[in-house]
Amino acid sequence: MLLLKLAFRNILRNRRRSLLTLLSMSGGYFLLATMISMSEGSYSHMINLFTQDHTGHVQIHYSDYLTRPSLNKTINNVDELVNNISGYPHVKSVTSRVYAPSLAYGKNKTFPAQVIGIDPKREAATTLLELKVKQGQWLSNGMSESGYFPALIGVSLATNLNLGLGDELILISQGIDGSIANDIFIITGIVGTADSYERNNVYLSLGAIKQFLAMHDQAHEVVIALDHQSRAMPFADALKLPQNLNAAPWQKIEESFYKSMQVDKKGNYISLGVIMFLVSIGVLNTVLMGTMERTREFGVLKAIGTRPKMVFMLIIMESFILALASCIVGMLLAFAPIYYLTYIGLVMPEPIDMGGVEFQIMLGEFSAFVLLVPAITVIGSTLLVSLFPALKAAKTVPVSAMQAA
Amino acid sequence: MTSVIKTINLSRHFGQGDTLVKALDEVNITIKKGEFTAIIGPSGSGKTTLLQLIGGLDETSAGNVILDDKNISDMSGQELSDFRRDHIGFVFQAYNLIPVLSAKENIEYIMLLQGVSADERHRRVEHIMAQVGLTGLASRRPTQLSGGQQQRVAIARAMVSNPSIILADEPTANLDSRTGMALIDMMKKLNEQEQMTFVFSTHDPKIMESARRIITLEDGRVVDDFVK
Ligand SMILES: Nc1ncnc2c1ncn2[C@@H]1O[C@H](COP(=O)(O)OP(=O)(O)OP(=O)(O)O)[C@@H](O)[C@H]1O
Ligand SMILES: [Mg+2]
Numbered sequence: 001m002l003l004l005k006l007a008f009r010n011i012l013r014n015r016r017r018s019l020l021t022l023l024s025m026s027g028g029y030f031l032l033a034t035m036i037s038m039s040e041g042s043y044s045h046m047i048n049l050f051t052q053d054h055t056g057h058v059q060i061h062y063s064d065y066l067t068r069p070s071l072n073k074t075i076n077n078v079d080e081l082v083n084n085i086s087g088y089p090h091v092k093s094v095t096s097r098v099y100a101p102s103l104a105y106g107k108n109k110t111f112p113a114q115v116i117g118i119d120p121k122r123e124a125a126t127t128l129l130e131l132k133v134k135q136g137q138w139l140s141n142g143m144s145e146s147g148y149f150p151a152l153i154g155v156s157l158a159t160n161l162n163l164g165l166g167d168e169l170i171l172i173s174q175g176i177d178g179s180i181a182n183d184i185f186i187i188t189g190i191v192g193t194a195d196s197y198e199r200n201n202v203y204l205s206l207g208a209i210k211q212f213l214a215m216h217d218q219a220h221e222v223v224i225a226l227d228h229q230s231r232a233m234p235f236a237d238a239l240k241l242p243q244n245l246n247a248a249p250w251q252k253i254e255e256s257f258y259k260s261m262q263v264d265k266k267g268n269y270i271s272l273g274v275i276m277f278l279v280s281i282g283v284l285n286t287v288l289m290g291t292m293e294r295t296r297e298f299g300v301l302k303a304i305g306t307r308p309k310m311v312f313m314l315i316i317m318e319s320f321i322l323a324l325a326s327c328i329v330g331m332l333l334a335f336a337p338i339y340y341l342t343y344i345g346l347v348m349p350e351p352i353d354m355g356g357v358e359f360q361i362m363l364g365e366f367s368a369f370v371l372l373v374p375a376i377t378v379i380g381s382t383l384l385v386s387l388f389p390a391l392k393a394a395k396t397v398p399v400s401a402m403q404a405a
Numbered sequence: 406m407t408s409v410i411k412t413i414n415l416s417r418h419f420g421q422g423d424t425l426v427k428a429l430d431e432v433n434i435t436i437k438k439g440e441f442t443a444i445i446g447p448s449g450s451g452k453t454t455l456l457q458l459i460g461g462l463d464e465t466s467a468g469n470v471i472l473d474d475k476n477i478s479d480m481s482g483q484e485l486s487d488f489r490r491d492h493i494g495f496v497f498q499a500y501n502l503i504p505v506l507s508a509k510e511n512i513e514y515i516m517l518l519q520g521v522s523a524d525e526r527h528r529r530v531e532h533i534m535a536q537v538g539l540t541g542l543a544s545r546r547p548t549q550l551s552g553g554q555q556q557r558v559a560i561a562r563a564m565v566s567n568p569s570i571i572l573a574d575e576p577t578a579n580l581d582s583r584t585g586m587a588l589i590d591m592m593k594k595l596n597e598q599e600q601m602t603f604v605f606s607t608h609d610p611k612i613m614e615s616a617r618r619i620i621t622l623e624d625g626r627v628v629d630d631f632v633k
Contacts (some may be wrong), residue, residue: 002517009505091433303462304562305518307483342430378465398462 003310014290021286022326025378028279029330032272032374034364037338038346040364043261047229048258051250052128054197055222056095057238061245065220072099073175074218075245082122082222090227090235095122096219098209100181100317102173104153104202106161113157115171115202116405117209117219126225129191132198136165136189141205144186149208151185154192156199163187171202175214183212184210278380284385287319291389298393299400307392315390316383325384327375334371342366409569409602410459417454417625422586426452430625431468436604436618438569441596443616444606450622452606453574459604460493460572461485473569490518492497494563496573496605500555502547508558509534509543513573515566525568533561536598537591560588564595577612589615 040332040358051057060081061170062073075081078096085094098117120139130138139152149168153161163169167187175181185204192198210216226235232249251258257287291298298311341364351360366369415427431450436442444452457463459470463479470477473492480488489495502511509530516526534540537557547555556576563571573592577585589612596603605616613619621629 002514006503006505013505237596275493296501300503301495302486302494303460303489304515305486305493307486307518309483310518 025326026330033334037364041363060222093125107169150188152203298396303398312394319386446622
């Protein structure tokens, strides 16, 4: 109590200096908070964009399918697996996919194409593919009256093959039994843009592709969307799967993106560190000046029986109170910009490409993390730079009290 | 009467070689409980140094200081700190009140360190403030008090926790002689009432007169020790 009273009054004593220190520390807090908010917000925005694009949060494959894909490396009893996982907590949706590298033939041209079998309903709930249909309509399960299955075709492939809605698309591939698979499909939709992931893909319903490739209750990929991207890793780790299957979070599937993001984040934290370092030097300077000026006073405190420990704590307490007040002021200052960034966002003059994902709007994040990390940093660094002046004050020789003014 | 302060061959040297200054040179004095002693001597004779060593504010170069039968050179930093708090009251030439605390809070400070209860603190503060004539000035900050008033607060602060010794280094040097005399008279009265041991240094011949014992220093040595 005595300590608190002394600390408070000492802070109020040199109002101008305390105010300047407070302002520089709250400025530090403000910068940290808005920058962390922006960095965290932008990344979760980007992660959301590409996980919703086609990756999902967690994928399941046959053990080494990701590194060495093959038609035969299938997930068996996939319907049961999909149904089971659908019921797990935090799972938003689950879908399965079949991949078949094929030759696509239309009019008189041939092009290689990635043919992907999807469950139209589940896929639409898991990714944004349905929204990328530019012409025609979303995939349906059944056959047309003419007895052909419908197909969605990527826009680049359609252009290359000179095909449009209603045209026949001939696909040639290898069936799972090794036989030659070939069939005619009717184009009912064109998806994507010239630079989107699906530009050279063909999408068939699972029923159609299984018949095409002579597959049964099998798939190459199970894609899981969770209620938040941050759950991906623990979810993937906790999944219990048959031995030959592997679950991987998006961080592993999109490893290059994830790594470049981590590097970028590190860079951000380094620049934040530099800001804090500069603020700390200013704080060190004022705390040191404040204690040097009061050498005589500390001498008196010690002469009349104040323990060195208490003198030390007095300086630390003064710094702590200032730092805490700075965090509160910084929080009040940062509230509006962070709120704006998070719920409205900053529209960029030019879209930024990050790991193949484009984004046009800079979003912030409003979370305990964003507010607490700067607070811990500001308070921590203030206490750190106060250690030396506090020690110096604690060691003041009481003799200095006797020196005539 | 028992001895409260005893110095044995007490020395304090500064510098070395040609610049060696023997601020105190083998000083042996014994001060008994309840004495009212003045230390006098020309400037640079070692008065301040002697009071600092007796009060444990500085380290000795040689010799010992025995206070209340304890050798303070054996004490650790914190022990000495607590010893000063409980056994010694200081009055400085420059008053040295804690600027952010009011008169009352300055007087209370040591009792707060000692953990004295609020009631007891209040009682003692009231009593001592009346004794030193500060009634009504309790909530003033040091800057709102005259030099004489500040020094009375300092004396109250030094006495309120009933230390066995009060050490005062030229307590009246910054005051006009009338105020200074009044202060010394007050100290003398408190000394008589409370049987507290006072040791103070001074330059002022009029103030020396009030002392019952006068120790004269010259070049760090005791050259005269006179009891009236
Ligand atoms: N920290 C120090 N370093 C070097 N010499 C010192 C130091 N403190 C005191 N001295 C020297 O010790 C001697 C005694 O000093 P001290 O302050 O005790 O004298 P004093 O009797 O109190 O003088 P005054 O009446 O002027 O206050 C002086 O010669 C002084 O210069
Ligand atoms: Mg002196």
